[in-house]
Amino acid sequence: MFCMEDYKQKTKDLYDEYAKNFQKRTEGYLKKYLLKDANLFIQSLNGVDVLDIGSGSGRDSSYFKKKRIESLMCRYFSNND
Numbered sequence: 001m002f003c004m005e006d007y008k009q010k011t012k013d014l015y016d017e018y019a020k021n022f023q024k025r026t027e028g029y030l031k032k033y034l035l036k037d038a039n040l041f042i043q044s045l046n047g048v049d050v051l052d053i054g055s056g057s058g059r060d061s062s063y064f065k066k067k068r069i070e071s072l073m074c075r076y077f078s079n080n081d
Helices: 004-025 029-045 059-066
Strands: 050-053 071-074
Touching: 029 059, 050 059, 059 071
Parallel strands: 050 071
Antiparallel strands: none
8 A cells, every 4th residue: 555654754765865965975066166156155244144045955054154154944845745
């Protein structure tokens, strides 16, 4: 018998696994490609908090936190989650 709750949990578990793998594969991406722009962005904030929409693994918000910038992470889930 098909159980919707099992399907949902398996989907969430798979997403979490892919997110962890993505984070490992892209650890150096921020430093290599985005660091200069990220620092310019932080300088322009003047103490304002950040809303990280589509935060995924949280890589960017983690960097903001290291720079003492508060960040609210948002990740989309459908109403059926």
